[in-house]
Amino acid sequence: MVVDGGSIITPKGFSAGGLHCGLKKTERHDIGAIVCEVVATAAAVYTTSVFQAAPLKVTRESLVDGKLRAIVVNSGNANACTGQQGEADAYAMRAEMARQLGVAEKDVAVASTGVIGELLKMDCVQSGIEALPLRLRQDEGGAEDFTQAILTTDLVKKEACVSVVVDGKDVIIAGAAKGSGMIHPNMATMLAFMTTDANIDQAALQQLMRQATDLTFNMITVDGDTSTNDMLVSMASGLAGNQALDSSHPDWAAFAKAFTYVCQKLAMAIARDGEGATRLVEVVVHGAVSDHSARVIAKTVVGSSLVKTAVFGADANWGRIIAAVGRAGEPVNPDQVDVQLGAISVLEGSRPVAFDEEAALVYLKGDTVRIFVDLHGGEGQATAWGCDLTYDYVRINAAYRT
């Protein structure tokens, strides 16, 4: 089901590319595009921040008809809080990309990520977009250039690719994402882009994205801060040749599961690459009064600065886990909570368990730390992902802009 070495160009019909145009101070790629050779069925979810960056407005407009041919993305500058000039710049990015590709403006989406409140250097953007068509490739090199072009403080690229059988045909679903700081998505995420060659009903795609986002991108946090530029955009080329997917299709469940899997892989990759992070933290809550309640509690625990610093220090300080559960604002019976760190039980029925501190230290020094909380209060469950809070997080953010 997982396509080894797969990327956003693996689904039929897609090419991608990226290059350095001068928006980043270093020579790293800072502008890129994904292009579909046919008109793709498309959908997007956006940040809930009241300050939505200019490119989100432009992308919303392009997506009114649920169709896209291309997405152009720059990093190094978020084009957020930039007023009317910022909007004009986002429209200009769209227009230039459409002109270069010979497609309608309304078939191009625009995304930006980077510093807030500075105007885009449009000469750089212009020259970058002019050079992009020659850099678009339908091979791994093109996908690599694109995934590099969307990164900011990220250390690694994030991508995922799976295949699923629909109507007896192989359908591919792939995604690429960026995100490392200002990560606390709410009904959307940092920048993420998905491609599939599935033939799928637009409304079904939009609904699936919302559902999958709630379980994946909306369940990660690095620092509790929601970006002005969060956006997830999907394009479906339909070239796999399956009957149009919607929730009445017999293979819908398999497709939805595969789609959600890609979202989850990208979300976990963002959490693991959180600014300064040394460890991925996964918090699994069972026994809540509802799934919603479990989600709130899981996100509260994984977002606690005190839990995050304890994980960084490999300190089995379960008192901080309990403190986070207790302040989440959700119904919890304080006398019947179990907590496990990996396979090590540290609290049963809200009573401390004598555990092997040495074994806990070894476990907490691992690459991934799993915290299990069972509230014994119902059937609700959820999983959230985050990372530890380290000296490097402070270093990176104490002088990001300067």
Added chain:
Amino acid sequence: MVVDGGSIITPKGFSAGGLHCGLKKTERHDIGAIVCEVVATAAAVYTTSVFQAAPLKVTRESLVDGKLRAIVVNSGNANACTGQQGEADAYAMRAEMARQLGVAEKDVAVASTGVIGELLKMDCVQSGIEALPLRLRQDEGGAEDFTQAILTTDLVKKEACVSVVVDGKDVIIAGAAKGSGMIHPNMATMLAFMTTDANIDQAALQQLMRQATDLTFNMITVDGDTSTNDMLVSMASGLAGNQALDSSHPDWAAFAKAFTYVCQKLAMAIARDGEGATRLVEVVVHGAVSDHSARVIAKTVVGSSLVKTAVFGADANWGRIIAAVGRAGEPVNPDQVDVQLGAISVLEGSRPVAFDEEAALVYLKGDTVRIFVDLHGGEGQATAWGCDLTYDYVRINAAYRT
């Protein structure tokens, strides 16, 4: 109005003391008491965490009749998540203190702060309480010993004292507090203790505490984590000789203002002494649709890890302030927001203002950083306090328990 050198023993009728009994690893004081020579009118507010520590249960019981003679407090161990043994230990602390002072058990409140999930060393507590009566003093030395005995990771003691005229008589209001980490009070605070010699109706005192707490202790955050042990307890000796205060008393407004001032001074002192902090951050929001809305926004900004690290780095990154305002979940018109750092305007009508980066750097390197946000959307206003997020916060919390 401010009483220079005043402390919790300045109001008539109070003595205090503290000593080292062995709960802290170093020779710092770890148990203390405040005692009133008459039966004081008393009230308390508590953490909203569902995990309330054992001493809170005992204190609630003592306060059923709204009267207290004494408060006994230990640091170094929170006696939280300690089950039935923890409750028995808290009752034993109360009983022993009552016996030593020759007062009724129900007239003694108990508070604890420190590590969660470990049983109290009751031999230390016992010997400490036995030694306390001889250490109680009606002078600054006694207050100093008490304020030291309640500290954990705090670097400095926190106290405040004011006088206000009621019925032509000088009434003194004083307070002491501790708190440095796990600070995000919600309807209560970290440990804080207030004394006054005012004659005051118990219901009026309780209501005033709730109101003052909402404007002060509930408006600070260090790390977004609400403690299991938060508690504010006030004792009023009545020895000032004024007519009983309630909201119909002609001097009520002056008294309430003075009381709130003491709460605010203590709350600001806790924020300034936040774990690892180098600067106090004050966020003032105007023009929100309501005071409640302004409070939510002010607390969101002051609690943002990205704002906190930017302040640490003296980086005038107003984009992070806007990002926090935008995700607060409150009504905001995204086109008419002003932001000032001290006297330096950086955003007007949501448009960036060209400002003197050098002047901003100098301002942000100061001891106190004030962030003003005007939403131009109504009459709501609020002030919140916090601190910067530094390497030392990570260092302190990566290995707190070990």
